[in-house]
Amino acid sequence: MHIAYLGLGSNIGDRELQLEQAIKSLNEVEGINVTKRSPIYETKPVGYTDQPDFLNMCIEISTKLESLELLNACMMVERELHRVRETRWGPRTIDIDILLYDQSVIQSPDLEIPHPRMTERAFVMIPLNDIASSVIEPITKKYIWELMPNDKQVVKHKRERG
Numbered sequence: 001m002h003i004a005y006l007g008l009g010s011n012i013g014d015r016e017l018q019l020e021q022a023i024k025s026l027n028e029v030e031g032i033n034v035t036k037r038s039p040i041y042e043t044k045p046v047g048y049t050d051q052p053d054f055l056n057m058c059i060e061i062s063t064k065l066e067s068l069e070l071l072n073a074c075m076m077v078e079r080e081l082h083r084v085r086e087t088r089w090g091p092r093t094i095d096i097d098i099l100l101y102d103q104s105v106i107q108s109p110d111l112e113i114p115h116p117r118m119t120e121r122a123f124v125m126i127p128l129n130d131i132a133s134s135v136i137e138p139i140t141k142k143y144i145w146e147l148m149p150n151d152k153q154v155v156k157h158k159r160e161r162g
């Protein structure tokens with residue numbers, strides 16, 4: 001069994017529902033079990049800023065899948081939720097990134113693990129810290145405090161569903 005952490009984001013349509021559907025679909029994939037989920041945060045868009053606010057969260061999964069198989073499963077769930085790729089870093093119904101996969105370091109054309117931009121993204125590190133505090137190296141953790149928002153960039157989302 002492998003332990004992986006995934007980052008989920010949505011900023012068009014029913015954002016909360018799409019996060020829930022992504023978790024449900026991932027959990028239904030043979031060989032994937034969702035074992036933890038972070039709170040949901042509402043976050044200001046990073047990179048391309050002229051787009052709606054995101055809901056972001058992280059989940060922990062235990063999986064029999066190898067890393068590339070997991071990437072394919074994530075892409076399949078994205079397709080299922082009708083994600084259309086238009087602008088890089090642009091709006092999306094759902095985005096699923098593999099953040100960590102065991103202790104692996106992978107540098108291939110299709111897959112980079114740890115996710116190359118994760119440590120600079122408050123919308124990833126804050127929910128990841130909620131569910132994987134012990135997994136994050138102290139050296140990285142130091143920067144989470146620097147990412148901690150004091151200007152409403154990342155705020156806890158009040159759930160609309162039970």
Ligand SMILES: Nc1ncnc2c1ncn2[C@@H]1O[C@H](COP(=O)(O)OP(=O)(O)OP(=O)(O)O)[C@@H](O)[C@H]1O
Pocket residue numbers: 071085088089090095096097098099109110111112113114115116117
């Ligand atoms: N750790 C990873 N998790 C998910 N996709 C990855 C990862 N590493 C590389 N990729 C590649 O990135 C592509 C997905 O790009 P995508 O359009 O989702 O990027 P993005 O979400 O806009 O930007 P970012 O990668 O900065 O979050 C996939 O086709 C996949 O092959």
Ligand SMILES: Nc1nc2c(c(=O)[nH]1)N=C(CO)CN2
Pocket residue numbers: 008009010043044045046047048054056089090095123
């Ligand atoms: N707040 C926020 N900003 C983003 C996000 C995201 O999930 N949340 N995803 C991006 C591309 O992956 C680019 N910018």
